[in-house]
């Protein structure tokens with residue numbers, strides 16, 4: 121048994137342990153165990169500094185999980201977009217392939233609780249029909265292995281899946297959606313990295329939410345994956361009490377870059393049953409992005425998105441930088457709230473409703489209107505006042 125497997129075996133997971141270690145009432149611990157079991161491996165447990173801290177909140181069951189009975193189990197409608205077991209096909213050229221129900225840690229905010237924990241929730245018997253679906257759908261260029269956590273599979277099992285995927289000509293990219301570099305970095309071994317290298321291009325999406333998760337162990341794991349030629353992106357979720365603070369997120373994204381992980385997405389928390397106590401306002405998320413853009417490297421600024429309830433996919437959100445936009449100009453403010461004007465370029469063709477046809481809009485022969493020429497002399501504030 122490898123070290124990471126021993127750590128899974130030694131995880132806190134029983135009702136007795138929840139009562140003894142975290143002081144939960146026995147009945148509450150039992151109800152939580154039935155709703156969504158606990159798994160806190162010794163590594164992640166060691167990151168807790170005090171009760172209720174950002175690490176504790178992410179992994180220790182809380183009775184608030186039992187309070188939102190009305191919320192959806194599958195707010196993103198992943199199951200409705202599942203043409204065959206184990207596959208979710210939401211976007212045109214990519215598909216999600218669920219390969220295990222197991223994870224190195226059961227995150228209390230998980231949006232896929234209905235699929236995670238119990239071995240029966242994702243059946244390995246569905247793999248064959250999933251491969252067949254991927255073979256038949258030649259539009260799929262990009263497959264994301266997820267679950268659960270695909271790195272809960274043994275190297276041998278994972279390699280069988282990768283080999284099979286690499287036999288499908290139209291699949292160009294394979295992505296691993298794994299939280300292991302963060303929650304159980306011991307899983308990233310030289311043997312695993314050597315195996316993965318054979319199946320490039322492989323990308324990894326991981327999931328750090330707080331700077332305390334960046335430790336010597338998790339740094340080493342990310343660097344090993346990067347050395348194996350695997351680009352790593354981070355997907356974090358804004359959560360109350362965990363990271364709903366611009367300074368915390370700034371520290372996180374800067375530390376991620378140092379360990380060669382690119383901040384990729386920052387999500388608003390999903391409206392998932394048992395996880396609504398983690399939700400924060402959209403304004404909190406916008407404030408975080410506002411505090412990053414311009415104040416730190418653009419490499420460190422993730423796309424801020426809401427994964428739309430009802431299966432609409434990821435929709436990007438930005439603080440309001442555009443104050444005015446017409447066919448001649450766009451007036452914007454920068455991160456310091458200074459105003460700037462950018463002259464629009466009049467395209468000859470009106471493409472998709474953007475960019476007017478200049479010949480029909482009173483332009484001069486040189487493509488500029490008299491109005492835009494007048495505006496050249498004015499400051500952005502004068503222009504705004506005239507609008």
Ligand code: SF4
Pocket residue numbers: 222223224225226227229230231232233236267268269299
């Ligand atoms: S690792 Fe991912 S799938 Fe597993 S419990 Fe955490 S959030 Fe859910």
